[in-house]
Structures are given as structure tokens and as C-alpha cells.
Amino acid sequence: MTIRPRWGGAAVALALSLGLAACGSDDDSGGSKAPAANDARGPITVATGKDLTQTVQKLVAKWNGAHPKEKARLVELPEDGDQARQQLVQNMQIKSDAYDVVRLDAVWTAEFAARRWIVPLPQNLADTRSFVQAALQTGLYRGKLYAEPWLTGTGVLYYREDLLAKAGIKEPPKTWAEMRDACAKVKRLPEGRRTDCYAGQYSKYEGLTVNYSEAVQSAGGQVFDPAGKPQVNSPQAKAGLQFLVDAFKQGTIPAKGITLKEEESRRAFQEGTLVFHRNWAYVYALASAGDGSSKVNGKFGVAPIPGKDGPGSGTLGGNNLAVSSFSKHQASARDFVAYIVSPPVQNEYGRAQSFPLSLAALYDDPEMIKKYPYLPALKKGMDTAKPRPVVVRYNEVSAAVQEQVTAAVTGKKPVDQAAEDLQKTLAALAD
Template sequence: MTIRLLPAAAALSLLLASAACGDSSGGPSSPAGNDGRGPVTVATGKDLTQTVQRLVAAWNDGHPKERVRLVELPEDGDQARQQLVQNMQIKSDAYDVVRLDAVWTAEFAARRWILPLPDGLVDASSFVPAALETGKYRGRLYAAPWLTGTGVLYYREDLLAKAGVKSPPKTWAELRDACAKVRRTADGEGVDCYAGQYGKYEGLTVNYSEAVQSAGGEVFDSSGRPRVNTPQAKAGLRFLVDAFENGTIPQKAITFKEEEGRRAFQEGHLVFHRNWAYAYALAAEKDGSKVAGKFGVAPIPGEGGPGSGTLGGNNLAVSAFSKHQATARDFIAHIVGPAVQHEYGRAQSFPLSLAALYGDPEMIKRYPYLPVLRQGMDKARPRPVVVRYNEVSAAVQEHVTAALTGRKPVDRAAEDLQKALAALAD
């Protein structure tokens, strides 16, 4: 469900070339006899807001012979990917439409697990350009962009005001200074400063990569070479390590994923919290949040100014093993189309892929963070388009965790990670 969405640079072309397969047009054709119509199953994330259920119910009312059934994958992104991979490896037709983290497109397309979408199925010009690119592999659109966005900084407006802090921090130093001032107030006593996602899973890769980028570094350069042992990249890792050591980030956050951090912020235990836009609507609920009406949203801070986030997103693709691919394609076109995206956008705060929503006055009134989010998306970087991305992410998690828990100094962790990533790029 959530968008979990490692930034970095360009594709590791050698890896892509070695894993790519398909017809001369760059992708597999629909398996014979599978381009039919009928009921379809959509494998998606957890629908916390129940909005997708309502959208599916509306489709089913109009398509009684082509009904859609939702199957929710595990909330943990790594577990969700593993379940999809296992399904594809046995060529199961259990899923017709699969919801993919934007970074999985290359792997699933190269392994012929999903099919390229026909030209004209969706209006490519209607999407946020960066979101559209995450659905492409070798120049063809394999997955229609549905959700997009980047990490943003949630902050307690009320606590900052009482501490005399007039605006949210643009730098890490300003963030630490603001927390110190808040903690000197009666209302800020005992409130932790900052947290993101630091459990040993994909979210750690994202948060590490954002720290590297926000210090002026990059995880991979434009040629696909790892660059994690540069002074800038090590400064990003050092910010995270120092933050755990000096209490800017509480020790308990070493296990945080999106939901643990969201709940901590929502319950009033954090001054600042890095998360995706989905958390906005939940934190704003008057009946379920202690910070409703008391928080704002800003771009994530960086070393010398506003930081650079990771471009996240979830896209929809047609399984190559579906027996009802015509219906699957039609449902994807329906769900990412303007009418349904507007309806979905009004009901929840997931950032959607339709560009027009970010300038829609009604949407901005409902979700004031949208201009901030679009600003952050303009500075965000995509994760690397690599077939072996899961191994890249696992290497990042291993060595960054070692640094955060004090098992390795920053320089050693950066050197070891550089070697691990270089081996994957060979």
C-alpha cells in the first residue's frame, strides 16, 4: 500500500542487457489464448483507507462479467515483492494485474513476467513525467503509473511556534537547533526530535539514499558506477550515524518502518518525521490523531539547504500469465484515468500520477501539502533501473545497518558498500 518506495542515477546497462529478453520490439507478446475477457484478480498493497475497495465496487457494478477481486499483499515491501516473484516463477495465473513498486519494473519486464502496454491505452501526456518514466523498460511502457511522490517532512507547527521557531528547517543543522528549542519548552519536554525509516528493509535504502543526495552525493553516477565512498556520500551516512548517537533520532527508531514512525508522530512523540504523503490524511483525522490541526508539511532538509528525496511510486502491470489480459488492460486504463484519479484523490492522501491534480484548487484546499510535494518531486531522484535491484538494496541495508548500530565506522561501511555494489555492477 504504502509507497516505499534508493535514489541514484542511471541504469546499470550491463545488467539490463544481460537479463533482457523478448521480441524485437523490446518485450514479449501476449501468450496465445490469454488475451481474453473475464474476472480478474488484482494483487495490491493493504488498502488502509478502503478507497480502492470502493473504486473496484463501482467497476464491478458496470462489469458484472468482468468483476475485479482485490488480493492484498503484505504491508512490508520486501515481503510483497517476494510473494509476487514466487507467483511469477511458477507462471501462476492467480494474479491478472499486479501493483509494482516503481523500482521493480525492470526486473519484472526483463524476466517476461509482465507485458508491455499497448500504445494509446493510457494518455501518457497526462502523467507527471517522472512518474511515467518509472513504468518504462527499454523505451516501452510496461506499467501504468498510479501512485507517485517523494518523501516529505512532517513537523509540529504548534511546538515550533511555542519555541519561537518561525519556519520548518531547510538544513540538518536547523532541524537539530529547532529540536533543542522545542525541548526547552514545557510542551516539548520528552518529545523526540526526528525519525524516518531505519529498519533493515527497503525503507532504509530510501532513507540512506536521500541522506546521500541531500549531502550532494549520489549512490550511482550517470554511468551506472557506485559512488558511495565519496566525501559527499559519506557525509550523508555520517548524518544518520551521528543523529542516532547524539539523540536527534531516538534509538528505538532503528526498527522503524513507515507505520511505526507515522504512529509515533501521530501520537505526539516526534517533532519531525520523514514519511510519504499517505500519512497526511491519517495524521489529520480528528478522531484518531493527537496532532490533527497541529502539523505542517515541508520538503526534507539537507546538509546545506533543502534535501533531495527518492522518487517513489506504485504502478499497475498485466501479468504475462493472466488468462484475461484484455480485461486486465481495461481495468488498468480505468483506474489510472482522470475521472477515477480525481475520485481517488478526493478520498485519500496518496499522491497520484495525474499531473493536473497538483494544480487543482479543490485538491490543494483538501491537501495543502500538494505544492510542497510537487516541489520535492522536482528535486527527487529515481532509484536505479536495474534487474538486480533487490541485491543492490540488500547490500545497502546490510552495510548501512552496520554503521547505524556502531558495528562499523562510517568510512569502513562506505568502503565495504562500494565494493559490494561494484561487484553487482560487474
């Protein structure tokens, strides 16, 4: 699992109203309670994602040097967010103490907290005022802090600045129509003949849920309203789904797009085969690599995602750090979490890689903006991004979305039928 906000993560990350939170019910996973919280210290294992930049390893090495009796060991979970979640769930269900600190997609917090798989954290474990407040909210469940926010952000649009300039286009598109027109102009260039227009993440996994909900929001709709009622059969929501269907049908999204996840689509953009690409901010550093691994280094820009009639609305992604209820060394685990999310460590981490972090000050830091010019676009996108719900049954909601959206974009169902079927399923889940 690549370290990224997904949602992301993973990754993840469905932009639904927080009003759905009231629909969840507690589940203590079979009726047996988790062990009582403890203050024991000792070595810990941290379950996280693939450390592409090796920066986390360096931070862990510093921790280990200062805590020789409480050394941390990293364990990499699968790159696929759904597989990573399954591995964590299986671990928790057997009450294994194999993991002490677990990195959760922000949307998993409610499920893990409700099932008592993670322990509440002290409110003073970290300075909550230093966080992006929307990210902090993703660590709460029923008013208690269960996970500290670490990574955050929203989907952004990567675009081939060089090709747009050669086509006479001065600014990135703000609407879907502008994006299609820009692609048509680029395709007329000798350099653009072999490029595809646009791609996000459309494989049948969590990324599809995120991309669908962004399309719905970017058309003025919402998947759930503030009262927790599904609204996927509204005209606006249908317009969002219709955009995805038409994009596949017309070739705006290439046929292979149905197989793409974060990493596959990122590699396609880096190889120079896409004009526009929706992904998370972690892509920036990799696409900017000067070691020959990226064919678009110095040739691309970043902007907020486009929408139906103006700038679109992304999903608020993020990854949080929590302490397992089954850890034998919870005091060490809590201190490690506090260490990783502390301002000095986030500053160091932020300057070494492009994953957007939960420390609010980083988004206005001139040095950071110079190093990562995407930050203003990301901050602007986060202003209109929508959070995913704090809901125990989120996984079922996401699976239902994936099923019906896949049916629509592959032509197995018309948009109206897919929307109505999804509305019925989500209504049943919300009851």
C-alpha cells in the same frame, strides 16, 4: 502493504542514476518463456496493498457494476514491501494465474519485465501526456511500457507546527543543523520534554535504502553516477552516512528508530512523540483524522526534507500497475488498469485520500490544494527528487546498502569502512 509510494511501497522507495539501467541483463526466469499475450476476458484478481481508506474498494465496485462478466477482486499483499515482493516473485516463478493485475513498486518494473513476468502494454492504453513524466518513466523498460504509473511522490518532512511556534520558530528547517537546533528549543518547552526529535525508516528493509540515499543526495552526493558507477565512498556520500550515524549517536534519532518502518514511524508521529518525521504523503490524511486516532490533528505542517547545506533531495517513489503474463484474462486486466489510471478515476481517488497520484493536473488543482495543503511542498520536493534505477539486480543493490548502513548506524563499522565495503560490493554488482 499499505497503499503508498515507497518505495513504496514500499515503500517503496534508493535514489540512483538511471545510468545503471545498462548494467542489467535480461533473465527469462529459467529459460522458459511466458505464455503469449492474450485478448481473453473474464473475472480478474488484483494484487495490491491494504486499502486503508476503502476508496479502492469503491472504485472496484463501480468497475464491477459496469463489467458484470469481468468483475475484479482485490487481494491484499503483506504490508511489508519486501514480503510483498517475495510473494509476487514466488507467484510468478510458478507461473500462477492467481493474479491478473499486480501493483509493483516502481523499482520492480525492470525485474518483472526482464523476466517476462509482466506483458508490454499498448502505448495508447492511457493518455501518457496526463502523467507526471518522471512517474511515467518508471513504467518503461528498454523503451517499452510495461506498467502504468498510478501513485508517485517523494519523501516529505512532517513537523509539529504548534511546538515550533511555541519555541519561537517561524519556519520549518531547511538544513540538518536547523532541525537539530529546533529540536533543542522544543525540548526546553514543558510540552516538548517527552518528544523525540526526528525519525524516518531505519529498519533493515527497503525503507533504509531510501532514507540512506536521501541522506547522500541531501549532502550533495550520489550513490551511482550517470555512467552507472557507484560513488558511495565520495566525501559527500560519506557525509550523508555520517549524518545518520551521528543522529543515532546524539539522540536526534531515538534508539528505537532502528526498528521503524513506514507505519511504525507514522504511528509515532500521530501519537505526538516526534517533532519531525520523514515519510510519504499518505500520512497526511491519517495524521489529520478528527476521530481521535491522531493526537496531532491540526498541529502539524509539511515541508521538503532538509539537507546538509539547504533543502534536501528525496527519492522518487511510486507504485505502478501491470498485467501478469500468466493471466488468463489479459484484455480485462488491461482495461482495468486503464480505468484505474484514467483522469476521472484519479480525480475521484485523489479527493478521497492523500496518496499522491500520477495525474499531473492534480498538483495544481486549487480544490485539491485546499483539501491537501501538503501538495505545494510535495511538488517542490519532487522537483529535486531523484529516481531509482531501472535495473534487474536492484534487489541485490538494496540488500548491500541495507547491510552496510545498518553496520554503520549500529556502531559495528566506522563510516569510512562501511562506505568502502559498500563501494566494493556495488562495483561488483555493476560489472
